[in-house]
Amino acid sequence: MIFKGSSFDLKSFMYPGQIEKIDKSGRSFAIGICRGDDYLCLLEMYLHFSPRPASQGLPPEDPQVCQSWLKNLLEIGINLLARRGDRVIGHAALIPDPNGKSGEFVIFVDQNNRNLGIGTELTRLTLERSKQLGFESVWLTVPPTNFIAVKLYKKFGFEYLDSDPYERVMTVRLRSLIPAEI
Ligand SMILES: CC(C)(COP(=O)(O)OP(=O)(O)OC[C@H]1O[C@@H](n2cnc3c(N)ncnc32)[C@H](O)[C@@H]1OP(=O)(O)O)[C@@H](O)C(=O)NCCC(=O)NCCS
Numbered sequence: 001m002i003f004k005g006s007s008f009d010l011k012s013f014m015y016p017g018q019i020e021k022i023d024k025s026g027r028s029f030a031i032g033i034c035r036g037d038d039y040l041c042l043l044e045m046y047l048h049f050s051p052r053p054a055s056q057g058l059p060p061e062d063p064q065v066c067q068s069w070l071k072n073l074l075e076i077g078i079n080l081l082a083r084r085g086d087r088v089i090g091h092a093a094l095i096p097d098p099n100g101k102s103g104e105f106v107i108f109v110d111q112n113n114r115n116l117g118i119g120t121e122l123t124r125l126t127l128e129r130s131k132q133l134g135f136e137s138v139w140l141t142v143p144p145t146n147f148i149a150v151k152l153y154k155k156f157g158f159e160y161l162d163s164d165p166y167e168r169v170m171t172v173r174l175r176s177l178i179p180a181e182i
């Protein structure tokens with residue numbers, strides 16, 4: 001068990017199939033759970049990610065640090081991917097808190113696939129899975145100037161928890177979300 005004192009058991013998480021979606025340009029993409037053998041495709045997305053870092057120092061600019069960061073995320077988080085063909089175009093993760101009831105959300109969409117609804121579908125699936133796994137809330141930090149990210153989070157009911165002008169904490173309670181909202 002990775003998180004001491006956590007009630008969350010990663011092994012109990014099943015791998016469902018991919019879900020096919022259509023983006024705002026009319027092209028199809030798939031979202032689903034990240035598997036161990038997705039690491040190299042995902043790393044490929046991050047090594048070509050622009051800008052790097054994009055937000056709050058992530059993804060790390062240094063390739064070695066980026067690899068370590070990604071390996072750690074895959075080890076400790078619940079990871080979901082968006083794919084087009086054999087390429088990964090987006091990644092979202094929930095990093096469980098030690099209490100097993102809440103977790104931190106992070107999301108990154110490839111620069112050539114932004115503003116197409118990919119982030120929306122990754123967020124929806126992550127919140128859905130988190131709720132299914134018994135998490136009560138999801139939180140994140142975001143600079144208030146990251147307008148696209150803030151717009152995305154607010155769509156799913158995330159609300160500001162503090163008033164730090166540089167990096168704000170947002171949270172959403174999953175129990176209050178009805179299926180149509182996630
Ligand atoms: C933030 C990010 C994950 C969003 O992913 P995405 O696939 O582009 O998001 P979507 O297309 O699903 O949704 C973007 C929303 O922002 C809106 N938007 C676009 N430009 C905007 C702007 N300048 N101001 C406000 N909203 C804007 C879009 O209209 C869309 O809302 P809608 O679906 O209601 O129309 C992506 O931009 C990204 O990876 N950015 C770099 C990394 C990052 O900042 N990650 C977040 C860490 S805190």
